[in-house]
Amino acid sequence: MYNNPEQFYSIEMIVVDEEGTTMQGNVLRRYFPRFEQVFNESDCYFIVKPTIGLNESKYKYVDNKNKLGIYCDTDVYPCKDFNGPIYGFSFTSFKDIIDKTVPENKSIDVIGFVADVKDLKKFKTARGKDTKKLNVIIQDLEMESIYLSLWDSYVDRILEHWENREQHGVIVVILQFGTLKYFGRFGYVNSCFNVSKLFINSDVDEMTTFRNSLIANSAASSCSSQSSRLSGIFLSLYDEYVVRSEFNNIAEVNLNQAKSVVVVGTVQMISEDLPWYYFACKTCNKKVFPKVNNDTPTVGVLVDEEEVYECKTKTCKDIVIEYTKRLKIPLTVQDSSGTVSLTLFDRDACRILKTTAANLIEKHVAGGDKGLYPDEFEALLGKKFAFKIDISEFNIEHNFWFFGVSKLTDDEDIIFELEKKANNIEVETTASLNNRFTDMESEDTVNLNDDNCTDVIMGVTVGTKSNEDFKSKVPSESMDDNVITPLAKNLEDTAMASKPLGEPAIFKRKTKKPAFKKNLVESYDVDENGEMSTTKPVKPGKPTLLIPKIEK
Ligand SMILES: [Zn+2]
CATH class of the missing domain: 2.40.50.140 (Nucleic acid-binding proteins)
Incomplete structure (x- = not known):
């Protein structure tokens, strides 16, 4: 009471x-x-x-x-012979939640698989009770995703599964009697004290059906093994690259806004005339600089072989530092729309090349062939990756078209999913460009490039994308202004050369129309497998918030 x-x-x-x-x-x-x-x-x-x-x-x-x-x-x-549904679920579609056609304050049931968990928060209630909350991103069969906000014991149950996801494989959940709340652009389904029921990988008919459809869908939409698609690793990659990141065709990469975007492209070239490693502070990973010693006369004195380096960051300034050599491989990456210059850093490079920076550098320096890169790098050439790249404030300020890679993957399924997006955007863009070209022939290409692309992309990644995602994803290693500052000057030529490559690509699209028809056919083939809404672009200019509330 x-x-x-x-x-x-x-x-x-x-x-x-x-x-x-x-x-x-x-x-x-x-x-x-x-x-x-x-x-x-x-x-x-x-x-x-x-x-x-x-x-x-x-x-x-x-x-x-x-x-x-x-x-x-x-x-x-x-009664011993009940033949009805045991749980009486009535599932609300994620699309309706994303479109906000479902009223708040109504209890709903949702079913989906866990794509990611985030924002675990522990705090005390007004009454001093310890409580915790976790946001769980779940996806439905159409790959739409929404947030579940789970509380207390539900948090523990989800985390237990999530932490062992490599054993469990895909984690299917049902939240019954959740309450829906909208915050900003997103709907959150909250677990509700004492009323909600959370089912995780349970032996419930509705879950079995869901799981089977999921497996059927993934088998149909991908040629590689369904087991890899349904592993926790795939799901977290999928979430990171496909769901939560903005996808760009390479020609769409621009300096309008600092953010990270995902591109898919093939490594065409490794610049031979750019440095491929740098000296990094062991404490903070930033680039270190040769120390200028003002006391020593600079004329007529041999420079010592062992140069002294200093780190200029706040934490390391004025202290003796240790430094190490790290990779920063300058890549030229290309897709059907254009070319972009990227810097691949130590951790990812070593992972892919299966070696260490020290190994590469020692071997290379011993060989004495300065100016060229190690042979090992050639393993990268011709390989296709999904790159998560950072468009930084530094890039924008200095009109600097060399982007740091914060992450990359060569997972075929991820690349496959992303390329579906690419085809869709291309079809959209081509259509709208064709209209424009007939309307106003003298329109500046730069404006065309700016127009709509972002909106289309935003439409693709509906559901869970928030600006926080981008802001909080600071690369953990070495991609910072200090690292690339000294490159800026050297690279001016490269930057100038690579930028024009990107823009005329718009024209290439127009002339390459037959190729897109083929793409269109391919993507419809895929769509028949129920994947349509994954990549369904929002028509530019279509108002997205004018959705009537359902009254009863
Ligand atoms: Zn430092």
Whole structure:
């Protein structure tokens, strides 16, 4: 009861009949002695002569205006041959949540697989109770994704599965009787104290069906093994590259805004005339600089072989530092739309080349062939990767067209999914460009390039993308202004050379139309497998918020 948590006002329940109709029900306090011991969750009963009242509560856990009252006249006895649905789920589609056509304050059920968990928060409630909250990104069969906000014991249950996801494989969840809240652009389905039910990889028919469809979809949409697609690793890559990142064709990469974007491209070239390693501070990983010693006369003195380096960052300034050599491989990467210059850093480079920077550098320096890169780098040539690249404030300020790679993957399934997006954007862009070219022939290409592309991309990554994602993804290693500052001058030529390559690509698209028709056919083939909405672009200019609320 309100003033006394030990005392209950009523026993609340949700009942489902054989046809799947659900209704909220309760036993008022005065009838507790008779019914308290009668009901067990998930058991089936005949309820004879209940009373039916109006359900006037603000939160309706089920979509039913009536309420079942169990009172003095009611009889309850067990039923052994119930043939209806056991749980009475009524799933809300993610698309409706994303489009905000589902009203708030209504209880909903959702089913999906866990793509990522994030933002674990622990805090105390006003009453001093320890509580915790976790956001879970779940995706449905159409690869739409939404947030679940889970609390307390639900958090532990999800984390236990998530941490062992490599064993469990895909984690399918159902949240029943969740409540929907919109924050900004996104809908969050919250677990609700004492009412919601969380099912994780349970032996529930609805889950089995979901899982089977998921496997069928992934098998159909990808030629490589479905098991890899359904592993936790795939899901987290998928989430990172496909769901939460903005995808750009290479010609669309621009300096309008600092952010990270994903591109897919093939390594065409490694610049021979650019340095491919640098000296980095062991403490903070930033580039270190040869120390200028003002006391020593600079004329007529041999420079010592062992140069002294200093780190200029706040933490290391004025202290003696240790430094190490790290890779920064200058790559030229190309897709069908254009070319871009990228810097591949130590960690990823070593992972792909399966060696260490020290090895490469020692061997190379011993060989004495300065100015050229080690042979090992050639393993990168002709390889296709999905690159997550950072367009930094530094790039924007200095009109510097060399981007740091914060992450890359050669996972075929990820590249496949991303290339579907690329085809879609190309088709859209080509169509809209063709219109424009007939309308206004003298239009500046730069403007054309700016127009709409971003909107199209935003439409592709509906659901869970937030600006926070981009801001918080600071690369953990070495990509910073200090590292690339000294390059800026040397690279002016390269930058100038690579930029024009990107822009005329717009024209190439127009002339390459037959190729896109082929792409179109290919992507429709894929779409027949139910993948259509993954890549469905939002038509530029279509208002996305003018969606009427459903009134009942
Ligand atoms: Zn340092």
